[in-house]
Amino acid sequence: MATVPDGLRRVAVFGATGSIGTSALDVIARHPGRLRASVLAAGRNVEALVALCVTHRPDHAVIADPDLLDALANALRAAGLATVPHAGMAALDTLARDADACDTVVAAIVGAAGLDSTLAALRAGKRVLLANKESLVLAGELMLQAAREAGATIVPIDSEHNAIHQCLPADGDCSGVARIVLTASGGPFRGRSRAQLADVTPAQAVAHPKWSMGPKISVDSATLMNKGLELIEAHHLFGMPADRLDVLVHPQSLVHSFVEFIDGSTLAQLGLPDMRTALAVGLGYPDRIASGVAGLDLLRHGRLDFESPDTDAFPCLALARAALVAGGTAPALLNAANEVAVSAFLQGQLRFLAIPALVEHVLATLPAADAASLDVLRDADARARDVATQALTTGTLH
Structure with a gap:
């Protein structure tokens, strides 16, 4: 060596x-x-x-x-x-x-x-x-x-959580935090109604407008499940309950998240949509090191837009929040069901709108239990995959 x-x-x-x-x-x-x-x-x-x-x-x-x-x-x-x-x-x-x-x-x-x-x-x-x-x-x-x-x-290293990490006090004390707001690009189908999503193809779903990512996470971004998973992450990483975690759609993907404090101040981290910034923060922490990413020219970009997520067209976000509130094994069930659903969609075995339907089916079939150990969580993961696979086999959600 x-x-x-x-x-x-x-x-x-x-x-x-x-x-x-x-x-x-x-x-x-x-x-x-x-x-x-x-x-x-x-x-x-x-x-x-x-x-x-x-x-x-x-x-x-x-x-x-x-x-x-x-x-x-x-x-x-x-x-x-x-x-x-x-x-x-x-x-x-x-x-x-x-x-x-x-x-x-x-x-x-x-x-x-x-x-x-x-x-x-x-x-x-x-x-x-x-x-x-x-x-x-x-x-x-x-x-x-x-x-x-x-x-x-x-x-x-998720851009949103890395942004929050940068905005919070260095000592990790979150007692002065009132609320955390994660931003979402909205994915490739932002603004589409539920009816307009019926015939979405895998190729369309992986064509993210801002980020270069793998197929699984790209589909999660398209369904907004990615943002739902990030809500659960933020809960664990920063000790925030569900009622103090929010999501705003921000199509420019320049503001990566907000932290609102109890004194009325709000801090945001801004930067170009390039993962190297977050990776440089992690690799150099607590120092700042060069990432190869240029600085942000706000005059050139011109405007920053924000809107509420459409949970009717994109119900995965609401499913994830419900799993966060339920706690225990619910997030594990959600994650496993989503992995099966996304894989099936990418293979042409499942329609885009059936992804949240399959996740919802698994969560309704398997009530959440206490997550007392890793073995319990692995068992929940396996059972969720079994239920999801069985639903795919019977074809009830196609």
């Missing part, structure tokens, strides 16, 4: 080939004396992972699919790299815990699959740049408890 210079932060990028991972690597590469990508992990794309390894020379590379270990090892060897190959999710957990492998983890694996490695990093007291919202939705209380007990640091 390479010798680590004093002050050099060793960063594991989980989800390295995705949009957040590549943005993180762009920021890391801008600070060679301060940051180093020591672990890179991807799902199944060996070629893309090896290409990143050629550029960034990590100590370790992980492919999630165990069947691809030989392909990864051979490709690294052919590229003349000393990077150690690994495969399987257990390898991610091990490297997340390993003090020599990394001190910072960019948690950008999509879906509930990112939970174990994120928990492993928190339990090891690492700095976690949290981009995997599903793990926090699924097990927020357990994750925050793990971070407190191990002295880990969580810096949220």
Whole structure:
């Protein structure tokens, strides 16, 4: 393993080939004396992972699919790299815990699959740049408890939560906060009525007007489920109850969130819609470091618009808020059902408007229970997937 210079932060990028991972690597590469990508992990794309390894020379590379270990090892060897190959999710957990492998983890694996490695990093007291919202939705209380007990640091990388993080007092004291307002772009279908959404295609849903994101999160943005999941995240990250969390649609995506204080002051964080800003905040925290993102020219942009979300056309936001209020296993049920629904939609097996219908069906079928342990939450996740899959199989929601 390479010798680590004093002050050099060793960063594991989980989800390295995705949009957040590549943005993180762009920021890391801008600070060679301060940051180093020591672990890179991807799902199944060996070629893309090896290409990143050629550029960034990590100590370790992980492919999630165990069947691809030989392909990864051979490709690294052919590229003349000393990077150690690994495969399987257990390898991610091990490297997340390993003090020599990394001190910072960019948690950008999509879906509930990112939970174990994120928990492993928190339990090891690492700095976690949290981009995997599903793990926090699924097990927020357990994750925050793990971070407190191990002295880990969580810096949220969602642009909205990162904005809130920047607006709150550095000591984390939220006693003076009256309300948090998350902003939403409105997605590609802002302004459409429910009837106008009936024939939406996957290609249309993933064409986000402002952000370059993966297909799953792009669909979540189109349904406003993404904003619903972010409400649940904000509840856990900042200790805010549901009645002090709001959402405003802001199509320019320049104001990333607001924090309203009890003295009548409101602070907002503004910036161009580029994930590298939030990643630079997390990688450099508490210092500010260059991200490669230009400053915001408000004169050129001209205006900032805000409107209330349309929960009739986009009921996922209301479903998520109801799950937040219900608590317990309800957010885990919501998240699992949504993952199944979005996957089915992307595969052409489900209509766009049937996504919230499937989520609602699962929540009605499986009442929320106390989330006493990770096993209880995993069981809720599995049962929600079973109920959702069964509904898809019978075709009742198509």
